[in-house]
Amino acid sequence: MKIKSVLMMLSAAVFMMACDKDENGSKTVDFAGRYNGYTLASCNYFQNMISADETVVLTKNTDGTASVSFTSATWGTFTITDAQATVNGDLCTLSGSGQTQMGMGGSTSAYDCTFTAEIKSQTDARMEFSIPAVMGGMTLTFQTGEAPADLLLAGTYEGYTDADCAMFQDRYTDGESVKLTANGDGTLKVVFESASWGTFTVESATATKEGEEYVFTGSGSVAMGMGDSTSNYDFTLSGRTNAAKDDFSIAFNVPAVMGGLTITLLPGTAPATEE
Numbered sequence: 001m002k003i004k005s006v007l008m009m010l011s012a013a014v015f016m017m018a019c020d021k022d023e024n025g026s027k028t029v030d031f032a033g034r035y036n037g038y039t040l041a042s043c044n045y046f047q048n049m050i051s052a053d054e055t056v057v058l059t060k061n062t063d064g065t066a067s068v069s070f071t072s073a074t075w076g077t078f079t080i081t082d083a084q085a086t087v088n089g090d091l092c093t094l095s096g097s098g099q100t101q102m103g104m105g106g107s108t109s110a111y112d113c114t115f116t117a118e119i120k121s122q123t124d125a126r127m128e129f130s131i132p133a134v135m136g137g138m139t140l141t142f143q144t145g146e147a148p149a150d151l152l153l154a155g156t157y158e159g160y161t162d163a164d165c166a167m168f169q170d171r172y173t174d175g176e177s178v179k180l181t182a183n184g185d186g187t188l189k190v191v192f193e194s195a196s197w198g199t200f201t202v203e204s205a206t207a208t209k210e211g212e213e214y215v216f217t218g219s220g221s222v223a224m225g226m227g228d229s230t231s232n233y234d235f236t237l238s239g240r241t242n243a244a245k246d247d248f249s250i251a252f253n254v255p256a257v258m259g260g261l262t263i264t265l266l267p268g269t270a271p272a273t274e275e
């Protein structure tokens with residue numbers, strides 16, 4: 001009976017280290033596998049810089065610890081060989097330390113990093129990599145699932161505008177830009193300041209993913225006119241972009257101006273026109 005009791009205690013210890021639940025038949029938490037999601041990077045110089053389509057691979061070692069492998073095209077390669085695993089109900093937690101190779105332009109250096117994770121399943125997990133010696137202390141937070149559209153779309157889009165209306169077509173202007181800022185509630189603030197067309201502001205544009213593209217829509221009012229004489233006109237916004245934000249179209253439509261004026265920001269420089 002004593003031998004049997006000791007064996008049962010050892011089995012229970014291994015059971016807990018492997019992040020398995022109790023023996024009552026309820027769902028277990030097994031951390032081994034590939035986790036797909038996105039990262040948010042923060043340091044002294046920026047906050048919540050997002051990278052989509054990231055993958056973290058966790059492997060269970062024979063002693064119940066976890067090996068962590070994370071290779072990011074943006075942030076480098078992270079390796080933790082023996083993260084400790086514990087379980088509390090449906091939640092598995094991991095913690096450990098290792099190294100990352102980070103750098104720029106092909107030149108990389110090794111930095112110490114720490115790792116923590118909270119895992120409910122392979123589709124519901126949050127992990128954190130902390131690198132104290134980089135940029136005054138950098139933290140990468142990995143979250144499973146699709147990257148939030150508002151955070152992914154935030155940034156400044158630069159290119160040229162193509163203006164069309166009932167009176168003219170293809171009036172191009174180089175050196176234009178539109179700025180998108182995440183409001184923190186899933187919506188975006190969109191600002192287009194143009195010396196040619198005025199200032200367009202959408203306080204709360206909606207953003208969603210459709211297939212491989214992201215779309216955003218909204219409305220606002222713009223002051224337009226000649227000289228010091230301006231009037232306010234309602235406009236609508238419709239935009240689309242890929243995740244890399246290098247293939248986009250952002251259009252502002254003002255129905256009451258010039259028989260319907262549409263100004264579209266596109267990437268690159270304006271096409272050449274005949275003299």
